[in-house]
Amino acid sequence: MAKWVNGPFRPIRRAAVIGSGVMGAGIAAHLANAGMEVLLLDVAPQSLTPEEEARGLTTAAPQVRNRLAAAALERMKKAQPAPLYEPAYAERIKPGNLDDHLHLLAEAEWIVEAVVERLDVKRQVLERIEAVRRPGTLVTTNTSGLPVAGMSEGRSEEFRRHFAATHFFNPPRYMKLVEVVPVEGVTAAAAVERLRAVCERQLGKGVVIAKDTPNFIANRIGTYGMLVTLEQLERFGLTVEEADALTGPAMGRPKTATFRMLDLVGLDTLLHVVDNVRERSGDEKERKRFARPAMLERMVADGRLGEKSGGGFYRKVRKPGGASDIEALDLRTWAYRPRQSVRSASVDAAKAAKGAAAKVKALLDADPKSDHAAFAWETLKRTLLYSARQLGVIADTVSDIDKAMKWGFGWELGPFELWDALGLASSVERMRNEGEDVPEWVLDWLKSGHTSFYKSESGARLYASGGAYKREEADEDDISLAALKEAGKTVFTTGGASLIDIGDDVVCLEFHSQNNAIGGDVLQGVRRAAEEVGRNWRGLVIANEGRNFCVGANLMLLLMEAQAGEWDEVEDIIRLFQSSMGLLGKLDRPVVAAPHRMTLGGGVEVCLPADRIILSPETYFGLVETGVGLIPAGGGTKQAARLAAERAEGGGLGELQAQLNLMFETIAMAKTSGSGYDAGRLGLLRPGDKAIIRQDARIAEAKRAVLELDREGYIPQPERRIRVAGKEGKAVLLLAVEAMRLAGQISRHDALIAGKLAHVIAGGDVKPGLEVSEQYLLDLEREAFLSLCGEPKTQARMSHMLATGKPLRN
Structure with a gap:
């Protein structure tokens, strides 16, 4: 618990x-x-x-x-x-x-x-x-x-x-x-x-x-937004795919966008929600806003309810051999056809922009006279105005409305945050020029000299409330790295990482590279953080506020160097990774990692040298390098061998082999946890590691762990020699691998990768029970990694993962 x-x-x-x-x-x-x-x-x-x-x-x-x-x-x-x-x-x-x-x-x-x-x-x-x-x-x-x-x-x-x-x-x-x-x-x-x-x-x-009104907050605004999207889709004559390309990540919303979301929810369910608002509303304008769209009525009558009926705006069609294609509904012919990709200046600009605010502005500004930009503006404008009209009706604060849409519908920015991103004054002026009825309270807010619904002040977030700014309530355990950076608490920043003062002489190392992948810029931040913390701070937390904690090493960089035959460069990258993780493990200050969501491969290797790991409930934790034809080489295989040896301490070689078998299986099969609580099943956690149920409290809890270790008089763990299973232990692992290959459960290349892993995790061809240095295992790890990088089938796996996001079995 x-x-x-x-x-x-x-x-x-x-x-x-x-x-x-x-x-x-x-x-x-x-x-x-x-x-x-x-x-x-x-x-x-x-x-x-x-x-x-x-x-x-x-x-x-x-x-x-x-x-x-x-x-x-x-x-x-x-x-x-x-x-x-x-x-x-x-x-x-x-x-x-x-x-x-x-x-x-x-x-x-x-x-x-x-x-x-x-x-x-x-x-x-x-x-x-x-x-x-x-x-x-x-x-x-x-x-x-x-x-x-x-x-x-x-x-x-x-x-x-x-x-x-x-x-x-x-x-x-x-x-x-x-x-x-x-x-x-x-x-x-x-x-x-x-x-x-x-x-x-x-x-x-x-x-x-929320107030006791039809469909409360999130469903009320979310449903209205879907109705507006349907209306504007017909007005501009766009395809279903075009509308989804414009109302998904390009607007800072989930990939399900509008019509894929409707298919998931069920078109009949949406009509029920629409009916609930219309029938319970005493406002005639509101009743008209929630009229049943003829398009949805026709689709429901035809039995096209979405996924639960086999098709709605999209459907999945099975092909011979078990593969499948996605088809989209052509609204002109009412027949399904192959799904089409969407390209335009607006969509392309939004894809290239970084962050939800920049994406939305790019969507509107890249080609402002295009149908795509006009559609996006109309859907956004109407949703923003509707949200403003609901203040005091469905909720008392703009903050609650924004939170509801972010937490309930997965929007990166709530309506009022989005309005700020567009430029409140300029967008209101445009709305009025277009004849829109802007709520009086918004006009009064602008007249009083305010230029946004939110602002930051001394690290706190304030929101518009009753003609003045009100401090947003913040739990003491909700440490916001973004707010701390705005308040000037950044100690240093590199291209891929920042060190942030989170109070009580504790700092947090935050990754912010693309996808939080580990490359030279992140490792530079790790090394600089270790030096800074060792001199000036009580301890270090490793955490970030990205979508995922870390999805592994920079695979693109490794693949490019391998394909170019730049083996010295590849080896230098791995040496840098290993030595940087070593600095974390040897730091004379406590280090606590606080991972969340996808924490894979190199992300796990960043956590393993820490004195404690505090996992959020939704942490999907695993050393998954075999999926791209490699083995963990940032110290991960060495750490697995060490964990096996520690758990077998005091036992014979049989106990060591049993523990090694478990660790080998975890890595060879690229196992991941189904939650933070489930991560212990993989054998990668220590007794002091734990999961907490409050995702938002993970950084504060990690900070608390740092301070507790510091108060106890922290002494770093000395480097210890690691007892390994050696040649005989490796033979046991290889026997299991060969049995799986002969049974057709794994490919020859899978067996090759597993053989390399077995060689490293067992300590190579040394005598069983020999105690070896950590550096010895790191050298084996690096050599195995380099040899696998040179395998064409491994390079094919890496390319496939980069192109599709899915592993290739070859």
Whole structure:
């Protein structure tokens, strides 16, 4: 379990979820991820399945009565993407049914209702919950837009004071946003704050407080944006592919853009959301904005619902041999055709720009008179104006609206941040010149001399609120490297890394190369950081705020040098990598790494020399070099041999071989963890390493670990000789490799790579049990890496990975 941070906090230990459908099961899984014991209840079936009949069961049998919740529990153990951090966490969930186990709700501290989206059904369930719950127990509904106040009608005052909506986004483990929706004037402030604290600190979520309005914040604005995109698509006569090219990463949004997202959500689901806003709105203009698009009605009538029906705006077509093609719907003929690539000055400029703000400006400015730029402007303009009109209606602050769109829809910039990026004053002037009705509060804000909705001041972020700037609330554990850099806390910066003062005489080394790949510019930063920290600081954190921590070494550079036959250059790169990691391991100050998301290959090798590793929950950790025909050579194979030897300390050669086999398998099969909690399964972590559930707290927790090590009187680990399995241990590994090759499980080139790995990790052809130096293993590592770089099939694997992002088996 994660260590709770941020001061005094009373975590919830027992929870219950009512409803075991997709959302209910997903919520139950994530509550279990957070260490809660969860009761998962659903209705008791009134009839038998054919399988149950064949087994001679009756409707009174517990297996039948608990069938729905038990089946959901079994599905979550196998589901992909996995709802559980570790499969073993399923043991924290107890399935049951509402008739036999309703009384157990009295033991729960938090009850989540997640039944079908029907107001009458939810009211009935809440009535049953009230009959057994203890006073003071939190009760929430997971709804995407039903009226929360109406749901709690008829319940007692005490119940309603502890009742709100907690709108989780799907899938609950992975989506950061939870919209907490209190009943205005009824839900107790203490209950709202308790829910916020539990969701943020215990579940690791980002919470916004939404008003009890149709579809709340994110779905309200997101749905409106999709309707505008559909409208402008028809107006400009663009293809589906063109619209997606313009409304995806080019606007700082996910690759699913608009129409791929609609296919994932389901076109019928979108119509349901649209209907909910229109039918519940008392504003005639709002009702018109949420009219049903004829295009969607036709597609739903035709059964083109998206992925769940086999096709929507796109469909996947299987080809002979098992491969597949993606086809797109031609809106002129209503027939599918091969998906087309999109090229234009606007799209190309956006692709070339760095960062969401620069991308959007490039999209609009590269060819401003083109249909692509006009389409982008119209969709953006309308979405920004709509968001501004909703301030005070769906949420009280621009900050909450922006956070909801970033956390719920994956936007890199929320609407008001995006408006700032475009230039608030100039874009408003353009809107007014085009006859748009700009909300009065925005005009007043500009008249008062303000030029943006956000600004930074002394390292803090301020946002527009009531005619003045208001300080954005920041948890003490939410260390923002970007804000610290804006506040002038950068100690130094190189082309690929920066050292930042994060307080209390601790600094953070941040990578910011392309994709955070490790090249000479990053390694220069590592070496300079080691020198600086050794002289002037209490310790070092290694972390960053990129999309991924580090996806490995600069593969393009290695491939270019290898193809050119510049072997001295390749060897120099590897020597630099190895020696730089050695500096981290020998530093006389504590070093703590805080990886997140993709932490692969060289990213792991950066973490392994650290005294501690603090992983975020979504850390996908692994030495994956074999996937590109190589082995870890930044000290990773040496570290694996060292870990095996340390775990076998005090045991014989048999124990050493057993530990070595595990490490060899992890690297040879390029295994990666499914979460930060799962990383220990790979054998790459030490007892002091841990995962924490709050992604945003990882840097602060790493800093805390540095200070703790420093207070204990930090002494760096002395270099130790490493006991290796030698020639006989290597033979054992090679025997397993050959058996796999003969069985057709691996290719000859796979076997060649595995053989090189076996030679290094076993310590070469020395006597079994011999203790060797770290440098000896590093030399073996480097030699093996260089020889593999010269293999044409390895170069083909490297080229394929660079071109497709996928491994090649050759």
